Amino acid sequence: MAEPTVFTTPDPTVRDLLATHPQLTSDVQCGLMLEGVPLSAIADEVGTPCWVMSAGTLRVRAQRLLGAMTQAGLSVAPHFAVKANDHVAVLRILSETGFGADVVSGGELRRARNAGIPASRIVFSGVGKTDAELRLALAEGIAQVNVESAEELEILSALASACNREMTVLLRVNPDVDAGTHAKITTGVAENKFGVPYDEALALYRRASELPGLRPAGYAMHIGSQILSAKPFREAYARLATLVKATRAAGYPVSALDCGGGLGICYRDEGEGSPDAWAGAIRAELGGLDVRLAIEPGRWIAAPAGVLLSTVVLRKVVTGGVPFIILDAAMNDLLRPSLYDAWHGIVPLSPRDAVADVETVAVVGPVCESGDTFAPARVLPRLERGARVAVLDTGAYGAVMSSTYNSRTLAAQVLVDGERWSVIRPRQNVETLWADEVVPEWIKQTA
Numbered sequence: 116m117a118e119p120t121v122f123t124t125p126d127p128t129v130r131d132l133l134a135t136h137p138q139l140t141s142d143v144q145c146g147l148m149l150e151g152v153p154l155s156a157i158a159d160e161v162g163t164p165c166w167v168m169s170a171g172t173l174r175v176r177a178q179r180l181l182g183a184m185t186q187a188g189l190s191v192a193p194h195f196a197v198k199a200n201d202h203v204a205v206l207r208i209l210s211e212t213g214f215g216a217d218v219v220s221g222g223e224l225r226r227a228r229n230a231g232i233p234a235s236r237i238v239f240s241g242v243g244k245t246d247a248e249l250r251l252a253l254a255e256g257i258a259q260v261n262v263e264s265a266e267e268l269e270i271l272s273a274l275a276s277a278c279n280r281e282m283t284v285l286l287r288v289n290p291d292v293d294a295g296t297h298a299k300i301t302t303g304v305a306e307n308k309f310g311v312p313y314d315e316a317l318a319l320y321r322r323a324s325e326l327p328g329l330r331p332a333g334y335a336m337h338i339g340s341q342i343l344s345a346k347p348f349r350e351a352y353a354r355l356a357t358l359v360k361a362t363r364a365a366g367y368p369v370s371a372l373d374c375g376g377g378l379g380i381c382y383r384d385e386g387e388g389s390p391d392a393w394a395g396a397i398r399a400e401l402g403g404l405d406v407r408l409a410i411e412p413g414r415w416i417a418a419p420a421g422v423l424l425s426t427v428v429l430r431k432v433v434t435g436g437v438p439f440i441i442l443d444a445a446m447n448d449l450l451r452p453s454l455y456d457a458w459h460g461i462v463p464l465s466p467r468d469a470v471a472d473v474e475t476v477a478v479v480g481p482v483c484e485s486g487d488t489f490a491p492a493r494v495l496p497r498l499e500r501g502a503r504v505a506v507l508d509t510g511a512y513g514a515v516m517s518s519t520y521n522s523r524t525l526a527a528q529v530l531v532d533g534e535r536w537s538v539i540r541p542r543q544n545v546e547t548l549w550a551d552e553v554v555p556e557w558i559k560q561t562a
C-alpha cells in the first residue's frame with residue numbers, strides 16, 4: 116500500500132501543534148518543513164543547534180497585524196520591538212512591510228539604522244537610557260523618545276539644550292493594570308520599574324512642556340507581553356484616554372499616543388491573541404481622540420516565524436524516573452523555559468521519529484544547571500540518539516537572549532524564504548570566545 120503523503124503522528128500534541136502552526140508542514144518524504152524547505156536539509160548542512168526564521172511568516176504576520184488596524188479604521192505607525200529579534204535581515208524584511216523600530220538601547224538604535232530604517236521611524240523606549248544613548252538619539256534625530264521618569268525628562272532636556280536640538284517626547288505612563296501574564300513579563304503594574312505613576316503623569320507632562328529642548332507630544336503605554344485577552348488593553352487604554360482629556364483640559368495639547376505591544380501567541384493550546392480584538396480595544400478607547408497612534412509589537416510577529424533545531428545527544432535512562440532526552444541545544448541558546456518555565460512545542464524533524472511509540476520524557480540541555488530543562492515531562496515520540504527536533508515559536512526572545520555560558524558558541528542562524536534558504540549568521544567560532552580576553556602581565560609573571 117502506498118504511504119500517505121502527509122503523515123500524522125500518534126501523539127496528539129505533535130499533531131495539534133502542526134494544526135496551529137500553518138508555517139510548518141510535515142511530509143512523509145521531507146519530514147518537517149518550514150515554508151518550502153525541509154528542516155533536516157538545513158540541519159544536515161549547517162549542523163545543530165541552529166535557529167531558522169521564516170521570512171514569509173514574518174511578512175504574513177506583520178501584514179495581518181496592520182490589516183487588523185486598517186480594518187478597524189485606524190491609522191497607526193507600526194514600530195517593531197527590536198528586542199524580540201534584532202537580526203538585521205529580520206529588521207529589513209519588516210521595514211519593507213512598513214514597520215519602523217522600537218529600540219531600547221544605543222546598540223538597537225544603531226542596528227535599526229544599519230538595517231536601513233530611517234531615523235524618522237525609530238522610537239526609543241527604556242527605563243535607563245544613558246547620557247551617551249540619549250545623545251545618540253539626538254544626533255540621529257529619531258522620531259521620539261518615550262521618557263520613563265521625571266529624572267529622564269530633566270536629563271534629556273539638558274542634553275538636548277546642550278546640542279541645540281529638540282526632541283519629541285512621549286511620557287510612558289504606568290497605568291497600574293494587570294496584564295494577566297507571567298509576573299516576569301508584566302510591565303504595567305505599580306510595583307514595576309516601568310513608566311511614570313499614572314497620578315503623576317499630568318504634572319510631569321506640564322513640566323516637560325516647560326523644559327527647553329523637549330516637545331511633549333503625548334503618552335506611551337506598554338503593560339506587558341504575551342497578553343491573550345483584549346480586556347487589560349481596554350482597561351489600560353481607557354485610563355490613557357482619561358489622561359489625555361485631563362491633559363487637554365489643563366491646556367496642554369496631546370497629538371500622539373503609543374499603544375505599546377504585548378499581543379500574545381499560541382505556544383501550546385492557549386489560543387493566540389487576536390489582532391482584531393487588540394485593534395478593537397484601541398479604536399474603542401482611543402479612536403475618537405484625534406491623535407497620531409503608534410504600536411510597538413514584537414512577539415506576535417516574530418515568535419511563530421522561528422524554530423530552533425537541535426539533535427539528541429543521548430537518551431539517559433534512570434531507574435525510577437522518566438528518561439532524559441539530552442539535546443545539543445541548551446538554556447544558553449533558548450533561555451525562556453529556564454527563566455519563565457515557558458512551554459515550547461518540540462517536534463521531531465523526521466517522519467520516522469514522529470510516528471514512533473510515544474513516551475513521557477524530560478527534555479534537557481547539556482549545561483551544568485538543573486534549570487537547563489526545556490520540558491520536565493513531555494509526551495513525545497520515542498527519540499533515539501541522533502534524532503533531530505524543532506523547538507517551536509522561538510523567533511522572538513530566542514537568539515537575542517542567547518549567551519555563551521559554559522563556553523558554548525552562539526548557534527548558527529538561517530533564513531528561509533519560499534524554497535530558498537541562507538545562513539544569516541554562521542555558528543560562532545570558538546576562538547572568538549576568548550579572543551578579546553587579556554591576561555595581565557602581572558598574572559603572567561606570577562605564573
Ligand SMILES: Cc1ncc(COP(=O)(O)O)c(C=O)c1O
Pocket residue numbers: 196199217240241302337339340341375376377378411412413414415511
Ligand atoms: C516598551 C516595550 N514595547 C514593546 C515591547 C514588545 O512586546 P511584545 O514582544 O510582547 O509585543 C516590549 C516588551 O515587552 C516593551 O517593553
Ligand SMILES: N[C@@H](CCCC[NH3+])C(=O)O
Pocket residue numbers: 198300302340341451511512
Ligand atoms: N523576554 C520575554 C519578553 C520580555 C518582553 C520585554 N519587556 C519573553 O521571552 O517572553
